[in-house]
Each structure stands twice: as structure tokens, then as C-alpha cells.
Amino acid sequence: MDNITQKLTQKSESTKKDSMGRAVSLAALALIVIVVVAIFAFVISRGMSTFFKDGVSVSDFLFGTNWNPSVINPHTKQPYIGALPMILGSFLVTFLAAIVATPFAIGTSLFMTEIAQKRGAKIMQPIIELLVGIPSVVYGFIGLTVVVPFIRSVFGGSGFGILSGTIVLFVMILPTITSMTVDTLKSVPRHYRESALAIGATRWQMIYKVVLRAATPGILTAIVFGMARAFGEALAVQMVIGNAALMPHNLISPSSTLTSVLTMGIGNTVMGSLQNNVLWTLAMILLLMSLVFNLIVRAIGRRGEMK
Amino acid sequence: MVNNIELKPVSEFIPENAPERFIYDMPSEKHEIALSTKNLQVYYGDNLALSEGDLSFERYKITSLIGASGSGKSTFLRSLNRMNDGVATVKGNIMYRGVDINTKAIDVYEMRRHIGMVFQRPNPFAKSIYNNITFALTQRGTTSKQELDEIVETSLKQAALWDEVKDELNKSALALSGGQAQRLVIARALALKPDILLLDEPSSALDPISSSQVEDTLLELKNKYTIIIVTHNMQQAARISDYTAFFHMGKVIEYDLTRKIFTRPKVALTNDYISGNFG
């Protein structure tokens, strides 16, 4: 009897392996969390030093329109560190790209889920997947060799600017928004559609009044995801925006975004200098904005659940 | 490992003031108890799903647990080898060979090698037939090819599957038919040489022919294993089991020899159930 008690209470090989495996996999998970925390800690501590170490005022930074950190303003004895041009540039390209992309994404998704499921699956699905797969530098290259010359020949000027950036980003975020919208539309229960059609609605009435309405939170989420991608995209935008840290006067004058200034500048400044610190502050804004987009997505999700 | 066990007589497990509807008069000199439960209570969250389940299971016999869906019979069965761990809270004692296996000190993985389980839907691994059977053994250090070959052959024979698959042991088990797969799963459990085999509606997902094959297999196995089986099918219970426990609303209503349950039940509810008035 003691024999069996011992056998049943002794830690078996399986238990030992399980404890070990559990610990190892938990460590892997913890590593990812540590990385996320480290990214925030490093970028924010760097980004804040502009305000704490270099004594730049937050409002000068956020609302100043003059960006030239290596030059000292003779009147204020402060360098020109107004980041508004880039902040504005980033928001402009993001919103414009989302505004252009949304109807295309919704139209394509409706085609795939409501109008022509078969052809949608056969033709549009691979097309959307291909678009997702194209690397951003290729979008940038096409923007540089097709879009920019095209804008130049139509509107004059250099061709670089917000408009070119918008067009490139539009194509980039189109597949993101489309594939997520397709998923939401597919999750609208079949009986919604059937009951609409049963009371004599046309297909478009069914789509417009029932399907799109039921899918609104999901579509909004898709758009916010697209905007997050547009806001954070660096190289493709940097290649076509013109990289002039000026307030965007119109859509076809050279401008810049947070990412484009970062890409250009980080390598050309000395670590710890004010010129370098302000760039980290831009990176911090990028980081916080991606957090904001995340919160928006969550808020939409919660409201969708409450309904 | 089955031999030379000191098993307690039934009388030790009989509570005072036992209700008559339970069979507690298994003559203890002749009948050994393989497993018994005492004051078993199962909670899902705060909901009490099962109580008053004091049962003793005789060795080398088949005991059926019958009752309508939601009567607690599967919950009871799954508690016996602690498959409910992490799903439900199980209170009370489960006595196996003198040891309460419902305590923290028990190594559940080791315990489940003594008390095996087969489920409703056949669940072979996505491995070859051979590896399905040897896998758990090799994990515990049985590596001799000869030994493994022998175990594969014996357990497949015990599960009455050997003749059908002996030439294609390296075929994927997922290619087997439902009935074959279920017998493979039984063979897989037998390969560990358990004392007790728990079966949760093992033939309810099978066609009648496969189902009767599984039944035949169980009757064969009775000589070497204690079998506890949950079944929806009263004919099945009547055909194969020695004892039957009738569950209703989370309680054991009656527990007796199968022929008594099906011919002279003591409780009206049992009679209603077996004559098909509900469930």
C-alpha cells in the first residue's frame, strides 16, 4: 500500500517536464512584454529629455511652425524646434489617405462578400493578399517614378508633397482596410440578409440598410487600423513627400511627416545633443499616437459590444 | 501491477444509515472494490452540479452510469480520474487502492496511467496507428522496439482491431473509420496497462455495427479491467454491465445489480427512466 501511495504522490516525469515547459514558455512570453516595456521606457525617456534637459517648452514644440534645430533663433536664444509642420503633415496624409481609401475598401469588400462571392474569392482575394505583401519601399519607388512625375506634369511644381504621399499611402492601406472589412461583413449573420430580402428589399437596400449598418463598428476599426499604418509608415512617404520641414501650404508643395524627418535625421545628429533629442521627441509622438489608435480601436470594440 | 494489491472490503466504504436504494451488500469476501467515492461534490463555479455520489465499483466488472443528459453522470465519470481539474471544483474523496486520489499530493499524470479514459468522439492522434499506441509509453522511457511491438500487438488484439490493421500499422490513424478509430483509442488506453478504464459514451458517435464491436470488445476486457461506462443507451447498459447506477439531477438515485435495476427498480423515478417515460 505504501508502494502505491509513493507511486501516486511522487512527482512523475510528466509533471517535471510540464513545470519546465511551462516555465520556458512563460519566459518567452515575458520577454515580449519586457521588450514592449523597454521600447516605451527608452523612447519616452529620450523623448522627454528635450523638455527636461534642454528646457524646451512643450507648447513651443507642439505648436511652433519653424523647424531647424541646428539654428539658434537670435531673439529667443532658442533653436527652432517647432514640430507642427511634421505633426500636421503626418495627420494630413493619414486622414486624406483614409478618406480616399475607405470608399474603395468598402466597395471592394462588398463586391467580395455581397455581389460576386465566387469571383471575389477567386480574383479579388489574391489581389488583396498581393497588395498586402508588397514591401513599402516598392510602393515608395513606384511613387517616386510614377506618382511624383505625374503630379508634376498635371499640377506643376516639384510633384513632391502631401498629395503624392496621400496617393502612395492610399494604395498601401487599401488592402489593410479591405481585408478587415471583408472579415466584418462576413461575420454579419446570414439571416439579417435573408429577412431584409424577404420583405422585398433590393440588394442595395439590404446592403445599405442592414449589412453596412450592422458592420459599422468593424468597418470603423478597419479604418483606424489603416490610419495607424499610414501614420507610422516611414520610407514610402519619405520618398515622395519632399522632406521640407515647412508648414504644408497646399497639397503639392514639399512637406514632411514625423517619420520622414526621423528617417532623414537620426543618422545625422549626435546622440544626446538637442538636435538629436528633439528627433526622439518626434519618435515619442509616433509611439503615443500608435497607443491612441489602439485605444480608439478598443473603444469602438466596447461600444460595438454594448449594442 | 494489477496483482498483489491489498484491496479493502466493501463494508469499510458503507456509510452509516445508507439508503436502501444503494447496493452496499456486495459480499466482501468475494468482491473486491477497485474504486469508490465518498461525499463527492462537483461545482462549476458556484453551481453544485453533483452531490450524493457515494459509489463503489467492483473489480473486473462493468458498471454503467445511466441517466438523462445533464444528470451528472459524465461529470461524475470525469471526476474519477480528475479530468475535471481546471474545469470544475471536485470535493470529497475518491479512494483508489487505499489512496485518496482527490488530493493535491497526487500526481495526476501518474494516476491517469492507472485510471484510463476513452471519450465519446474517437480522438486518435495525427500519428501512425503504431505511434498512437506507443507514444505515451515512449514518453515514459519504454524504448525497446521488441517490447513496444509486443504491446502494440497485445493491445490491438485486446481491442479487437489487430486483424484489421496489422498490415498497415504505419498508416495514419486519421484514415481509420469511426469504429476502428474508437477501438484504436481503447487499445491506446490499454497499452498503459491501467487498472480501471473509464468510458464516456464510447459508442454514441458510432454506427450500430461499430457500436456492437466496441461492446464485444468491452465484454472481452472485463476479465482484466474494471470498467465504468457512461451510456445513453439503456439496451447497451443492460447488455454489457454487471452494475448500473442511475443518475438524475446531479444525484445518484439508485445503484444496484443491472438486472435488478432493469427488472425490479426500487425507486419509481428509475422505473420511469428505464421504461422511457423521460430522458
Added chain:
Amino acid sequence: MNAKTSDKIATGVIYAISSIVALILIAMLAFILVRGVPHLSWHFLTSPAKAFEAGGGIGIQLFNSFYLLVLAMAISFPIALGAAIYLNEYAHKGRFTTIVRTAIEILSSLPSVVVGLFGFLLFVVKFHFGFSILSGAVALTIFNLPLLTRSIETSLAQIPNLQREAGSALGLSRWETVIHVILPAAVPSIVTGVVLSAGRVFGEAAALIYTAGQSAPALNFGDWNPFNIASPLNPMRPAETLAVHIWKINSEGIMPDLSAVSAGASAVLIIVVLIFNFSARKIGAKLHKKLTSA
């Protein structure tokens, strides 16, 4: 306007929009391939780039891209696998799990340029790795981890619970069941996820420009000792990848055949990524078939 007319108009608009999207993709692919493929040659694919004159290739960049890809995958796969196993097999619903999932979600939505800058700050500057393959591989790992973790987790979740019960009933621990039963059954879909993420990693540039660097020093392909500076395997050398090269020469390149080189490099990049994307599901399906048949 009656309902029937608006139905027709709407359908027409939807058809038009979908056609435009299809056209955009076809036009882009055609542009890259028509411009780039004629420029492809064995010489172009194997010889080093030239900064000031025509006739340069992309040999070193191509090698760097694959080398970084392999390293990044080798580092990120085990971590993602472990994390996915914990999340899908061990984690209970609760505050800890919620926090972890949120963290992974945030990481996946971080702009890759921020990931690159973090890599620059920590590995290039603080740890003195310099612009190097190693720094680049770590940055790519961070970039790759959240999506790969999620994709492996989804693959594991697709394996029915029956299999886990089967393992438990045989006295196997969760871990043994996962490693020997669940994982093998999930391999086809995990492989699909890994190959898809490889395509993403291969095309990534923003995370690399300040970690793996923007220069491709000459390599001696006869020297495979990773400790020698000219060895292709040396993890401490700077390594411009194909994607970074395309960005670099378009931003500040001055060679006369710039547009031909860019088009050729873009064509190679797209072809490789497309091969990854197309083969991902094919390989997965094939493995699945192999696993379930005789």
C-alpha cells in the same frame, strides 16, 4: 429615383471600384516587372553594387537580406512559439493574460521605424553592436514577434480540444501533449504563418536602416569563418539589405543607371516576396495532406 434604379447604380459603382483596385495592382506589378525583369541577369544578381558608375549589381544586398531573414527567423521563432504555447495552452483568463495580450497588440501596431530606432538606441549605441547584422536581426525579431506569435497561437487554437483530452487521459502532461501531439498537428498551419511572416520580414526596410545599416562592404565569399571581417557570415558587419538598398539609392543614389538598378532590385524583391506568399499556403496544404493520409 426608385429602389431598382439605385440598386443598379450601386452595383455598377461597386463593380467599377473593384475593377479599379484590380487595375491598380496589375498596373503596379506590370510596371515593376516590365521595368525590372529585362535588367535581371546573373551578373546583376551576383555582383556588388557600384556607387558612382553603371553596371552595379545587388549580390551582397541579396545575400544580406537572406542572411538577416534566416537569423531573424531563428531568433523570433522559438520565442514566438513559447509565447504562443503559453497563451493558448496555459494562460487562464485574467488580468495577467489581458495585460500580455494588450502588450502584444501594441507591439504589433508600433510603426516599424520606431522599432528600428529602439534597436538603434539599445543595440547599436548602448550595447556597442554598431550597425551590424546582429542589431538588424534583433530589430527584425522585435518587428516579427507579435504577428508570428499571434499566427502560431491561432494555429494551435485550431487543433481540437479532443486531442488535448486524449493526451491528458493517457497520463501525459499538458507540455508533453502540446509538444508531441498538438504541435505536430499544427505544423502545416504554423509553416504557412512562418513563410508569410518571412515575406514580410524580407521586404522590411524601416526597421533596418539604423540597425543593420545602409552600407554593404565587400564580402569574400570564399571565407566562411564568421569571425573574419570580410566573411559573409560575420554578424558584426554592417549589412544593407535589398529593401534598404532600394530606398537608399532612390533617396540619394547618383549612379547613372539608377532607375534601372532600382527597377531590377524592386523586381527581385517583389518576386521573392510573391514566392513566399504564394508558396506559404501551398506548402501548408501539402504538409496537411501528408499528415492526414497514409
